Amino acid sequence: LDYRSIEFLTSAPTLTECPEDFGAEVAFAGRSNAGKSSAINALTGNNKLARTSKTPGRTQLINFFRISEQQRLVDLPGYGYAKVARSMKDEWQRHLATYLEKRGCLRGLVLLMDIRQPLKEFDLHMLTWAVEAGLPVHILLTKADKMKNGPASNTRFAVEKALKEQGLNRGVTLQTFSSTKKSGLDKLERRLNEWLAE
Ligand code: GDP
Numbered sequence: 001l002d003y004r005s006i007e008f009l010t011s012a013p014t015l016t017e018c019p020e021d022f023g024a025e026v027a028f029a030g031r032s033n034a035g036k037s038s039a040i041n042a043l044t045g046n047n048k049l050a051r052t053s054k055t056p057g058r059t060q061l062i063n064f065f066r067i068s069e070q071q072r073l074v075d076l077p078g079y080g081y082a083k084v085a086r087s088m089k090d091e092w093q094r095h096l097a098t099y100l101e102k103r104g105c106l107r108g109l110v111l112l113m114d115i116r117q118p119l120k121e122f123d124l125h126m127l128t129w130a131v132e133a134g135l136p137v138h139i140l141l142t143k144a145d146k147m148k149n150g151p152a153s154n155t156r157f158a159v160e161k162a163l164k165e166q167g168l169n170r171g172v173t174l175q176t177f178s179s180t181k182k183s184g185l186d187k188l189e190r191r192l193n194e195w196l197a198e
Helices: 036-044 047-054 086-102 121-133 149-165 185-196
Strands: 007-012 024-030 062-068 071-075 106-114 137-142 172-176
Touching: 024 036, 024 185, 036 047, 036 071, 036 137, 036 185, 086 106, 086 121, 106 121, 106 185, 121 137, 121 172, 137 149, 137 185, 149 172, 172 185
Parallel strands: 024 071, 024 106, 106 137, 137 172
Antiparallel strands: 007 062, 062 071
């Protein structure tokens, strides 16, 4: 698939406003600052896309990007915004949960975690939910360039081990990734292609 010809499709504040539920979709999620916008930029070569997602007021929306008529990438808002009021967070989490539970065309979830602080509470929530729902997850340990190769792969093994111990490894794959160095892009594309293939 050609991720370079991707286009912004629409933003939806709630599930009812999402595009029609057909074809295949892969969603990207991560705590804010995990490197989600940078990863989407690196994948698509389009700096405007993720900036769209970051426009203030739009951060709480689900953003849809069109790869083809039948295939989409979805940018879920970063969670963990300190400045968002508690009530808004709760409301947002309900919308997110509804999207994840009800979206029939959702084929997989890319979960981004800063390699220096993996498996935070919300990551575990997302993983638990996805594994229980039978939704495959591909974890990107982002900003891998911040570590030497040895420690980076040690972290990958440690995360793998922790997931196994917690029974959260079913359907879960993981890799190190760096948007800055553009490393790990091939692997990510292969996973996306598998999920989005008709
Ligand atoms: P988002 O909030 O998840 O969309 O995160 P961003 O993509 O905006 O990245 C948050 C911060 O981390 C920014 O300052 C980025 O420049 C930085 N960053 C993102 N990806 C990388 C990476 O691969 N390597 C390094 N060194 N920094 C990164």
